[in-house]
Amino acid sequence: MATAATTAPGPLVRARRWASGFRSRETWAAYAFLSPWVFGFVVFTAGPMIASLVLSFTDYSVISATHWVGFDNYSHLVHDPKVATAMKTTLIYTAMVVPAHVILALGLAVLLARVGKIAGFFRVVFFLPTMTPAVAVGVLYLILFNGDYGLVNNVLGHLGIHGPYWEIDPNWVKPSLVIMQVWKVGASVIIFLAALMTVPQHLYEASAMDGASAWRRFRDVTVPMISPAIFFIVIINTIAALQTFDEVYTAYFNANTPFGTDATLFYSIYLFQQAFTYFHLGYASALAWGLFLVVMIVTAIQIVGSRRFVYYEGSARK
Amino acid sequence: MPGRRKGLAALTAIVTVAVMAITASFASAHNNKAGGATASTADSLTIMGFGKGDDVAQSRTAIATKAVGMSIDNPNGSFNDQQFLAAVASGNPPDLIYLDRAKLGTYAAKGAVQPLTSCIKSQKINMKQYRIPAVNQVTYKGVVYGIPEFYDVRTILIDNKVLDQTHTPIGWLNPAKPDKLLQAAKQMAIVQNGKVTRIGFDPKLPEFFPLWAKAYGVDILSKDGLTPHLNDPRAVKALTYAISLIDAQGGWKAFKSFRDTWDFFGSDNQVAKNQVGAWPMEQWYYNVLAGSSPQVHITALQFRNLKNQTINYETGSAWAIPKGAKHPQAACTWMKTMTSVSTWMAAAKNRAKIRKASNQPYTGISTGNAVADQAIYKQTYSSINPFFDEAVKKVLDVQRYSFNIPASPAGAEFQQAWTDAVNRVLASQQTPKQALDQAQKEAVAAIKAAT
Numbered sequence: 001m002a003t004a005a006t007t008a009p010g011p012l013v014r015a016r017r018w019a020s021g022f023r024s025r026e027t028w029a030a031y032a033f034l035s036p037w038v039f040g041f042v043v044f045t046a047g048p049m050i051a052s053l054v055l056s057f058t059d060y061s062v063i064s065a066t067h068w069v070g071f072d073n074y075s076h077l078v079h080d081p082k083v084a085t086a087m088k089t090t091l092i093y094t095a096m097v098v099p100a101h102v103i104l105a106l107g108l109a110v111l112l113a114r115v116g117k118i119a120g121f122f123r124v125v126f127f128l129p130t131m132t133p134a135v136a137v138g139v140l141y142l143i144l145f146n147g148d149y150g151l152v153n154n155v156l157g158h159l160g161i162h163g164p165y166w167e168i169d170p171n172w173v174k175p176s177l178v179i180m181q182v183w184k185v186g187a188s189v190i191i192f193l194a195a196l197m198t199v200p201q202h203l204y205e206a207s208a209m210d211g212a213s214a215w216r217r218f219r220d221v222t223v224p225m226i227s228p229a230i231f232f233i234v235i236i237n238t239i240a241a242l243q244t245f246d247e248v249y250t251a252y253f254n255a256n257t258p259f260g261t262d263a264t265l266f267y268s269i270y271l272f273q274q275a276f277t278y279f280h281l282g283y284a285s286a287l288a289w290g291l292f293l294v295v296m297i298v299t300a301i302q303i304v305g306s307r308r309f310v311y312y313e314g315s316a317r318k
Numbered sequence: 319m320p321g322r323r324k325g326l327a328a329l330t331a332i333v334t335v336a337v338m339a340i341t342a343s344f345a346s347a348h349n350n351k352a353g354g355a356t357a358s359t360a361d362s363l364t365i366m367g368f369g370k371g372d373d374v375a376q377s378r379t380a381i382a383t384k385a386v387g388m389s390i391d392n393p394n395g396s397f398n399d400q401q402f403l404a405a406v407a408s409g410n411p412p413d414l415i416y417l418d419r420a421k422l423g424t425y426a427a428k429g430a431v432q433p434l435t436s437c438i439k440s441q442k443i444n445m446k447q448y449r450i451p452a453v454n455q456v457t458y459k460g461v462v463y464g465i466p467e468f469y470d471v472r473t474i475l476i477d478n479k480v481l482d483q484t485h486t487p488i489g490w491l492n493p494a495k496p497d498k499l500l501q502a503a504k505q506m507a508i509v510q511n512g513k514v515t516r517i518g519f520d521p522k523l524p525e526f527f528p529l530w531a532k533a534y535g536v537d538i539l540s541k542d543g544l545t546p547h548l549n550d551p552r553a554v555k556a557l558t559y560a561i562s563l564i565d566a567q568g569g570w571k572a573f574k575s576f577r578d579t580w581d582f583f584g585s586d587n588q589v590a591k592n593q594v595g596a597w598p599m600e601q602w603y604y605n606v607l608a609g610s611s612p613q614v615h616i617t618a619l620q621f622r623n624l625k626n627q628t629i630n631y632e633t634g635s636a637w638a639i640p641k642g643a644k645h646p647q648a649a650c651t652w653m654k655t656m657t658s659v660s661t662w663m664a665a666a667k668n669r670a671k672i673r674k675a676s677n678q679p680y681t682g683i684s685t686g687n688a689v690a691d692q693a694i695y696k697q698t699y700s701s702i703n704p705f706f707d708e709a710v711k712k713v714l715d716v717q718r719y720s721f722n723i724p725a726s727p728a729g730a731e732f733q734q735a736w737t738d739a740v741n742r743v744l745a746s747q748q749t750p751k752q753a754l755d756q757a758q759k760e761a762v763a764a765i766k767a768a769t
Contacts, residue, residue, distance in 0.1 A: 062403045063430035063641075147575035148513050165571035170745050258524060258737050259574070261745045276400040277730045278764070279428065 056285035063279065073286035083287070085262050086270040087294070089174070093266070094241035094298075097178045101237050102230060105185040109192030110218070123193070127186035138250025141180045142167055142257075152179075167251070170263035177248065177264075181241075188233045195229035196222065227310040235302055242295050243268050267291055363388045363648050366405065367397030368416035374683060377668040382655040386648040397421075402640075406430065411640040413649045419455040419464065419636045420733065423543055423725025426458040427768060431638040433461045437650035447659065449632075451720040452686040456636050458543070458725045464636035465653040466686030470600045471630050471716055472529060478615040478705070480506050480516070480595040491519065491596050491619055493533045494626040496559055500566055506595030507567040514568040514576040520597035521560040524740035529598060529631040530556040532721055533623040538736060543726030544769065546761035548736055549754040557750040561743055570744045582606075589614045600633075601684050601713040608679040608706055618709035620716050632720040634686055662690035666698045679703075681710055684717075691717070731764035 009017070021027040056073055060066045077083055108126060112119045132140075144151050147165030156163040166176035203221045212220065223230070245268040252260035253269055260269075271291065275284035363386055370376065370392070383390050395401075397417040405411050415431070425431045438445060445453060448466045456464030474491055481488060489495075490502035499519060506518030521530065531538045534556035536547050547553060564573050580588040583606055588594045590611040598621055607614060620628040637653040639646050655661055666683050673680035679702040682695050695714060701707050726732050739757035742748045748756070 061428060062407045063425070063428045142578060146578055147571055149575065149579045165575055168571045168574055168745070170747060259741055259744075260738070261741045261747065263745070273734065276403065277734070278728075279399075279403065279424070281403075 052285040052288055055282050056289050058282045059280075060282040060285070061279040062281060066282075069282065073283045074290075076283060077286050077290050082265070082270055083267075083290070086265045086267040089263065089265055090242055090244065090267040093174050093177065093244060094238060096174060097181050097241050098234060098237045100178050100182050101185055101188060102233055104182050105188035105233065106192050106230070108185065108189045109196055110222075112189065112193050113196045119193075123186075123190060126189045129184045130186035132184070134246030135250045137180060137184070138247040141176070141247060141251050145176045145180070152176075168259075170261055173261075173263045177244075180247065181244075188237070191229055191233060192226065195226035199225040224311045225313075228312055231302075231306045231310045235299060238298055238302065239295055242291065242298065245269060245272065361388055362391040363414065363645055363652060364412040365390065365392040365414045365416065365652075366402055366412040367395070368392050368414075369394030369396070373669055373672055374665045377665045378656050378661050381661050381664060382652050385655040386651045388645070388648055406640065406642070409642070411642045413639065413643040413645045414652060415638050415640055416467070416635060417638065419452065419466065419634050419725075420723055420729050422456050422464045422636055422638055422729075423458050424727060424729045424768070425638070426461075426463040426725065427727030430641055431463050432641055432643070432646065433463060434465070434639070434650070434653075435461060437639070437646070437653070438462060440647075441650050441654045443650075443654050447689045448657070448686050449688050449717065449720065451632050451722045452634055452636075454541075455634075455722045455725055456638075458727075463725075464638040465657050467635045467637060467657055469632060469634045469684050469686040469691075469717070470602065471632055471684065471713055471720065472526070472598050472600055472621060473630075473709075473712055473716055474596050474619040474621055475589070475599045475603065475709075476596040476617040476619060477589050477592055477594060478617055480518075480592050481617075483592075484518075484595070486595070488617065488619070492622055492626075493530075494622040494624055496624075500563060502595070503563050504566050509568040509572070512568060512572055514572045516593055516595070517573065517577065517597070518567055518595045519563055520573075520577065520594060521563045522598050523560055523564070523744060524737045526598055526631065527557065527560070527736055527740050528723055529621060529629070530560045532629050532631065533621065534559070535624065537721065539723055539726060539732060541724050543724045543729070544765055546732060546735075546758055546765065548739065548761055549751070549758040554750050554754055557740065557743060557754065561750065564744070570746070574744075583610065585610045587611060589616060604706065604709050604713065605681045608681050608702060612679050612702065612706070614705070616705050616709060618712035620712065620719070628716055628719040630716040630720045632717075632722050636686075657685070657687055657690075659687060659690040659693060662687055663693055663697065666694040670698045670700070679706060681706060684713065688717075726765065727768035728761070728764035731768075732761045735760040735764065 057068060057070060058066050059069050059073075112122055112126075115122065129137075145153075145166035147153060147163070147168060150163075150166070152166065153163030164172040166172045199222060203225070204217055207217050207221055244266050248264055248266050249269055249272070251257060252264040253273075267287070268291070271284050271287040274280045274287060368375070371379070379390065379392070397415060399421075402412075402415060422431065426433075437443070443465070445462065449469055452466035452469055453462065456462060456466060476488065476491060480486075481491075484506045486502045486505050490498040493499055503519035506516065507514065508516035523530075528538050531550075531553040534552040536550045536552040536556070538548055538550075538553060539546055561570075564570050567573055568576075576593075580593060581591075582588070587607070587610055589607060590613075596619075604616075604618070607616065621630065623629050637656065639649045639653075643649055662683065662685050669683065670680045680698070680700070681702065682699050683691075685691055685694070691714070695710070699710065702710075723729070723733070735757040736754075738760075739748075739753035742753045742756075743750050747753075
């Protein structure tokens, strides 16, 4: 019995076991239910991804003859100074926005969990900015963060603080974009709130009886218990931050607002320029795969790190 | 319950198969289209980048539609490279595109648009009627690829009230006299505690950098579109001077911060509210002002180079026929009709009538057709007030001093290179020399790669 439990079945056995599953009607039903997603994934995600991988080895431009260029695009990517600039901008922004997003969303969720009946109202309020189109946010950003006449600096002025030229000063552009981005924490707040509701009350009671302070209860009970949710929010926001495009493009790279600088040149914007302004779609495909690689590396680091910090109820903590 | 689940699973599978079948049908339809026009588009002239538009567009569209004898499929929205590339990639390019002339060189170099040699010959299009700089801009390696449409010119727009209030002589607003212009900018600007509440003179950077470079004696791109001169000492000097104008009026951050608050198209615009003394601007803005605040007292002044000669930076739009267009003959007829003297005249008369009916001033239309322009102003323009009348005269006058950015195989990259350079200087990240050196390198590399 013990031997059977510890010996892993061979690939042939596993394949037979998998195939035998099709004798069951439920297996067919399961695959039938899965089929729309599988179809969508193959046609709209995997297919274009494979196509872009092939194109990344060509000089594809849609309108000219396409030639195989081997690894030239990847070599160019490594030596292109703008790629380094854009990646640096993107990584700095990501390092700023993800912690800010998680902290704010978690803070709001904790507050919402305490307000009782009117929590529903605030949930809606916090979620509303998430519904705002990104292009509108880009325009709104320029209005709110105007150095001399924007609402943000007006409020700061009433507090005796002379605010910076947020949307113009290269040193303040990223912090202002972070503030604008964390405005849209609604979805994360909802996820955190749901996670907070699942924390067993008796854990709080026990820790309170042991004399734990509110902060201690939050740190040693709440955070470990909702760590899977925190991990999820960190992962999806990191990926989203690395792909930042809409708001920044609207605010700085639109034909009517040609004021983009290195401080606002995000990786996805440079990729877009290469693809749809300069028609270097082969190179843009290589850039896309470069970004994919970075996303994968960052995510892998986070997953490895999560083993130490994320607690899944029912599994042994590593 | 198992029966219900089975039913649901079967339904899901059927829906999936249906979706696949529909997708396959679309793919098949697309393949058919690639081989020849489908029934739905066979009799339609498809146009990208030219929507329903304003009264000028609509009246001309009606005439051109009649001339081609086909229905027109022209969805709203301006020309979008991404959309065009997608259409080309799908094997279904439009019959016509309407786009910024500056983009045409790149498309011509990549073979995405057709040479118009046979179109011009077969339809006997008189190319001499179009303004020479506009024709040059749609000509790549000696071959014409587009028909010019509008023609945007730039003059210095002055708010007389600010000029009078600050006792600034109008003669100072002359780039040929850099010291006087700088003095005028300082004199007309209001900057208190680092906050700008009035701009004296806006050099309009980064957009009008080519104009400043030309004023200092250099074309930033050679006539064949292959050699950039971005780090020419004269270009560096021009940028240094234009930036100094901004620095003298509070610096870029305060300057732009204030400029971003202007109600550009509204009745509380920067001229009506005396928020700016003067700035170089396209001629269409006189039309905006005439509609939104006809009471303003303005003067239009020609932009001069250091030799005190008038110069005008022109831009505009053009028509072109993509390679693979299904109705090239009809497209050619359309371009000819849309840009002909009689069509422009009909549109101008219609606009004048509409403006008169709504008691709004009419400042004319500036087209790429020199003959049409003469006729339009002669036959349809009626006096608004001495300020606007003089401005319109000046706009007409400067048209003959035009220059432009020639067609280039890497037009978009070239533009991005100098725009980025100016922005880096404005953001104090680089000196003009450093920024333009970098831009020159980028532009040279882009053009080399494109050729």
